[in-house]
Amino acid sequence: MRAKLNAILLAIMILLTSGSLPNTVEAKTADVTSLASTMGKTVICIDAGHQSKGNNSKEPVAPGSKTVKPKVSSGTQGIATGKTEYKLTLEVALKLEQALQKDYKVVMIRRTNNVDISNSERAIRCNQAGADMTLRLHADGSVNREIQGMSFLYPSTDIPSTKKIASQSLEITKVLSKAVLKETQATSRGLIPRSDLTGFNWSTVPVVLIEMGFMTNRNEDMKLSEDEYQDKIVQGIKRGLDSYYKVAAKN
Numbered sequence: 335m336r337a338k339l340n341a342i343l344l345a346i347m348i349l350l351t352s353g354s355l356p357n358t359v360e361a362k363t364a365d366v367t368s369l370a371s372t373m374g375k376t377v378i379c380i381d382a383g384h385q386s387k388g389n390n391s392k393e394p395v396a397p398g399s400k401t402v403k404p405k406v407s408s409g410t411q412g413i414a415t416g417k418t419e420y421k422l423t424l425e426v427a428l429k430l431e432q433a434l435q436k437d438y439k440v441v442m443i444r445r446t447n448n449v450d451i452s453n454s455e456r457a458i459r460c461n462q463a464g465a466d467m468t469l470r471l472h473a474d475g476s477v478n479r480e481i482q483g484m485s486f487l488y489p490s491t492d493i494p495s496t497k498k499i500a501s502q503s504l505e506i507t508k509v510l511s512k513a514v515l516k517e518t519q520a521t522s523r524g525l526i527p528r529s530d531l532t533g534f535n536w537s538t539v540p541v542v543l544i545e546m547g548f549m550t551n552r553n554e555d556m557k558l559s560e561d562e563y564q565d566k567i568v569q570g571i572k573r574g575l576d577s578y579y580k581v582a583a584k585n
């Protein structure tokens with residue numbers, strides 16, 4: 335009886351070990367504790383775009399793709415404020431973390447500027463943390479200083495790697511964009527499908543990228559650095575997520 339039990343236990347051990355080996359290797363970077371303490375809350379992964387120094391080494395733009403792109407760039411810069419995009423995206427990301435913490439489990443890709451995390455790595459970390467969705471925060475830049483407004487990017491339906499997440503990403507984008515535009519009164523540059531973004535193509539969970547405005551437009555750049563305007567962006571995102579995930583309105 336005892337020998338039989340031991341044999342069964344051994345078989346289970348072998349099964350578990352062989353089955354979970356590839357995951358174990360990849361899980362090195364996963365936020366395992368946050369996954370364990372989720373307690374049924376919706377998990378939002380926040381990726382503040384860019385970092386203090388870009389990394390020009392290349393990585394595949396999608397799993398299995400021969401097309402490569404720089405791992406992560408340093409982003410644009412404010413024409414009036416001189417502020418870098420990576421600083422701005424982190425400011426808003428940290429405020430958003432605060433705003434969401436009570437009702438959601440929040441996973442942060444970064445809390446400081448001095449990191450080196452490629453765009454594929456960012457997506458993979460959100461996947462492994464068990465995110466229900468990933469929100470990427472960015473700001474725009476253009477040689478045309480007149481251009482301003484917000485864009486809402488989501489993964490394209492026509493490439494294999496994001497086929498599974500494209501339609502839900504679009505649904506979230508629709509709700510989010512409506513709420514953020516209502517709150518900020520920003521000019522909308524629309525909802526734009528993208529097939530060329532590494533951070534989308536490596537994602538296995540729905541993902542939205544908000545280009546919060548143009549740092550190369552003097553007015554918008556200054557507005558993006560105002561506390562009050564950042565709070566509006568954050569409130570808009572929170573309202574959008576609340577309505578998509580049916581979290582009861584708090585006020």
Ligand SMILES: [Zn+2]
Nearest residue numbers: 383409472473
């Ligand atoms: Zn950017």
